Amino acid sequence: MSTVTIKDIARALNISTSTVSRALRGSYEINQETKELVLEYAERLNYRPNPIALSLKENRSRAIGVIVPQIANYFFSQAINGIEAIAYNRGYHVIIFQSQESYEREAANMQQAMDRKVDGLLISLSSETSDVSHLRALQEQGLPIVQFDRVSHELDTTRIVADNFGGAFAATEHLIKAGRQRIAHLTIPPWLSITKERLAGYRAALEQYGLPYDEALVRYGSFGQDETGPMVDELLALPTPPDAFFTASDRLALGCLASLHQRHIAIPDDVSLIGFTNLNAADLLNPALSTVVQPAQEIGQVAVERLIELIEKKQKAAPPSTVKIPTRLIVRESTRSVVHS
Amino acid sequence: MSTVTIKDIARALNISTSTVSRALRGSYEINQETKELVLEYAERLNYRPNPIALSLKENRSRAIGVIVPQIANYFFSQAINGIEAIAYNRGYHVIIFQSQESYEREAANMQQAMDRKVDGLLISLSSETSDVSHLRALQEQGLPIVQFDRVSHELDTTRIVADNFGGAFAATEHLIKAGRQRIAHLTIPPWLSITKERLAGYRAALEQYGLPYDEALVRYGSFGQDETGPMVDELLALPTPPDAFFTASDRLALGCLASLHQRHIAIPDDVSLIGFTNLNAADLLNPALSTVVQPAQEIGQVAVERLIELIEKKQKAAPPSTVKIPTRLIVRESTRSVVHS
DNA sequence: TTTATTACCGCAAACGTTGCCGGGAACGAT
DNA sequence: ATCGTTCCCGGCAACGTTTGCGGTAATAAA
Numbered sequence: 001m002s003t004v005t006i007k008d009i010a011r012a013l014n015i016s017t018s019t020v021s022r023a024l025r026g027s028y029e030i031n032q033e034t035k036e037l038v039l040e041y042a043e044r045l046n047y048r049p050n051p052i053a054l055s056l057k058e059n060r061s062r063a064i065g066v067i068v069p070q071i072a073n074y075f076f077s078q079a080i081n082g083i084e085a086i087a088y089n090r091g092y093h094v095i096i097f098q099s100q101e102s103y104e105r106e107a108a109n110m111q112q113a114m115d116r117k118v119d120g121l122l123i124s125l126s127s128e129t130s131d132v133s134h135l136r137a138l139q140e141q142g143l144p145i146v147q148f149d150r151v152s153h154e155l156d157t158t159r160i161v162a163d164n165f166g167g168a169f170a171a172t173e174h175l176i177k178a179g180r181q182r183i184a185h186l187t188i189p190p191w192l193s194i195t196k197e198r199l200a201g202y203r204a205a206l207e208q209y210g211l212p213y214d215e216a217l218v219r220y221g222s223f224g225q226d227e228t229g230p231m232v233d234e235l236l237a238l239p240t241p242p243d244a245f246f247t248a249s250d251r252l253a254l255g256c257l258a259s260l261h262q263r264h265i266a267i268p269d270d271v272s273l274i275g276f277t278n279l280n281a282a283d284l285l286n287p288a289l290s291t292v293v294q295p296a297q298e299i300g301q302v303a304v305e306r307l308i309e310l311i312e313k314k315q316k317a318a319p320p321s322t323v324k325i326p327t328r329l330i331v332r333e334s335t336r337s338v339v340h341s
Numbered sequence: 342m343s344t345v346t347i348k349d350i351a352r353a354l355n356i357s358t359s360t361v362s363r364a365l366r367g368s369y370e371i372n373q374e375t376k377e378l379v380l381e382y383a384e385r386l387n388y389r390p391n392p393i394a395l396s397l398k399e400n401r402s403r404a405i406g407v408i409v410p411q412i413a414n415y416f417f418s419q420a421i422n423g424i425e426a427i428a429y430n431r432g433y434h435v436i437i438f439q440s441q442e443s444y445e446r447e448a449a450n451m452q453q454a455m456d457r458k459v460d461g462l463l464i465s466l467s468s469e470t471s472d473v474s475h476l477r478a479l480q481e482q483g484l485p486i487v488q489f490d491r492v493s494h495e496l497d498t499t500r501i502v503a504d505n506f507g508g509a510f511a512a513t514e515h516l517i518k519a520g521r522q523r524i525a526h527l528t529i530p531p532w533l534s535i536t537k538e539r540l541a542g543y544r545a546a547l548e549q550y551g552l553p554y555d556e557a558l559v560r561y562g563s564f565g566q567d568e569t570g571p572m573v574d575e576l577l578a579l580p581t582p583p584d585a586f587f588t589a590s591d592r593l594a595l596g597c598l599a600s601l602h603q604r605h606i607a608i609p610d611d612v613s614l615i616g617f618t619n620l621n622a623a624d625l626l627n628p629a630l631s632t633v634v635q636p637a638q639e640i641g642q643v644a645v646e647r648l649i650e651l652i653e654k655k656q657k658a659a660p661p662s663t664v665k666i667p668t669r670l671i672v673r674e675s676t677r678s679v680v681h682s
Numbered sequence: 683t684t685t686a687t688t689a690c691c692g693c694a695a696a697c698g699t700t701g702c703c704g705g706g707a708a709c710g711a712t
Numbered sequence: 713a714t715c716g717t718t719c720c721c722g723g724c725a726a727c728g729t730t731t732g733c734g735g736t737a738a739t740a741a742a
Contacts (some may be wrong), residue, residue: 288627704719
């Protein structure tokens with residue numbers, strides 16, 4: 001009802017809509033007096049330009065779409081905070097989509113985003129996504145895209161990721177230095193970029209310290225229900241069971257911790273545990289959990305900065321590149337070194 | 342570029358846009374053959390109606406706005422999941438706004454939501470918000486609004502909340518039955534509805550069991566940085582310090598736990614601790630944390646259902662009412678009863 | 683054969699905004 | 713007196729879609 005339009009102002013002031021429009025954006029070809037008249041009246045009626053009309057006309061929305069697997073995840077919600085902070089400063093609105101780790105929903109989200117005419121897209125792939133042709137299609141249509149965290153290398157975009165290799169290397173090295181020899185790696189679907197990088201870091205550390213790489217110690221989970229129980233059981237049933245667990249996600253770390261508790265395995269006495277997580281309560285767990293933390297907020301910030309750069313200098317923006325943000329190793333009780341008697 | 346419009350179809354098929362429009366929505370006054378022709382062609386070109394044009398024309402968006410203090414919070418992100426699940430089924434898009442616990446940002450969010458012509462608003466108030474006149478203004482302009490979780494009783498809308506009184510009563514009662522006598526209550530800003538209700542539940546339980554209510558045992562925090570340290574110190578310095586802590590939020594529970602750890606206070610031996618939280622790792626904390634859990638997802642679902650009802654049956658919808666969703670008490674190690682020698 | 687009915691379809695306006703084009707008034711220069 | 717400028721403003725189209733109204737042709741009823 002009460003939304004006041006440019007027409008209302010024009011009618012009330014007995015001038016044309018074009019004049020009002022120009023006055024509002026301070027065009028030089030409008031009389032100073034008229035401008036002030038319009039500005040004042042618009043202010044008084046609390047006029048707000050209709051962004052929908054604008055979008056329709058200009059075929060853009062001053063909004064960027066963010067597609068993440070889920071927001072009920074500390075990493076992603078932190079990343080979104082980083083994104084929003086920057087985006088709002090630069091005059092962009094942020095529209096959040098959750099793929100819920102489903103390829104189908106992800107594709108639908110992208111369609112939605114396109115329908116809503118987002119000016120650019122920030123995406124972290126769902127765990128189901130291995131085919132990125134739909135993304136490539138959008139990109140070829142000229143939509144600026146930046147990938148972050150879970151990225152695909154089959155898509156030539158700017159990518160912002162944590163230093164997964166370095167983080168995994170540091171975690172593994174830390175375990176080795178604490179005297180562990182059989183380090184299990186519980187990780188996420190193998191086709192994800194972050195999985196490969198973390199696995200590579202893990203292997204590199206083993207190699208550097210002369211430990212063998214044993215495929216039997218590496219287990220891949222999904223993001224679905226808790227599957228850590230069986231995984232832990234299998235690992236413990238090995239001829240020479242692991243003396244340390246290095247997990248690649250929040251959920252796996254918590255699941256692993258719970259499973260070990262249930263089986264009355266003492267941490268860090270029997271086995272050591274370290275996660276690649278963004279849990280904000282890691283130091284309050286039982287035992288306090290050593291982790292490799294990723295600077296989620298910073299990743300979001302850098303990603304959106306690059307995206308906006310892409311949107312605004314469309315033609316001559318910096319070429320796609322991959323930015324690695326350093327991770328940080330935090331050592332806590334769960335990886336305390338134990339004197340073997 | 343490639344977005345295909347109704348005009349393109351019309352031109353290609355040599356018919357008018359009106360015919361295409363009507364064919365697409367299956368109007369009875371279009372020849373069956375023509376319909377099929379249009380449908381098939383539209384399908385082939387992957388035609389998608391432009392929601393922006395629709396919004397402009399119909400002055401609505403088939404979107405509902407959700408304003409929450411922050412999404413980096415398990416309760417709210419779960420609630421949003423509940424909201425989205427229902428909303429999408431009913432053909433509504435969800436736009437998420439974060440007030441970041443700031444009154445100003447909340448107001449800006451509301452303005453944004455209005456500008457974007459949301460069909461309805463779901464809101465959980467920021468902790469800074471005590472004046473709701475801006476919300477009332479929107480409501481009086483005919484915007485359907487449903488409040489959830491942190492609600493104001495100065496605004497006559499449907500409200501969906503957890504049974505805060507019951508939950509707090511149960512938690513307090515549980516502590517008392519476990520032998521605690523001096524129960525401190527660390528809570529959030531006093532003007533929030535949930536604060537009052539929880540405090541009331543706490544008092545009611547004390548009263549029922551004949552324990553005195555001591556104001557010195559009740560401390561109010563904000564949602565800002567961790568202030569639990571000083572609060573805990575003050576409480577412990579009391580002539581007769583508390584033997585139990587009942588906290589009203591995730592953050593307070595964790596902060597309290599950390600503070601107690603730092604001060605080498607044993608839980609539950611020295612003091613007992615129970616939270617009103619939605620932490621998904623509560624059972625993995627040290628010690629496992631007893632909590633009153635709120636069914637966040639269900640709250641979101643019920644809220645959005647009511648909102649959609651309001652949107653669609655605008656005139657004769659059910660009158661505003663307050664719906665209480667039951668909470669659940671989960672007893673864990675942190676409130677184990679200790680035999681006093 | 684005329685009239686009424688039916689089945690189909692196109693025109694144009696509208697939603698709010700911007701930008702191109704054009705045009706009138708006032709003024710200075712020739 | 714004519715021309716060129718400058719300053720200010722309005723008309724109109726367009727973005728994609730829906731919808732009321734009108735219109736044509738064919739068919740059925742009289």
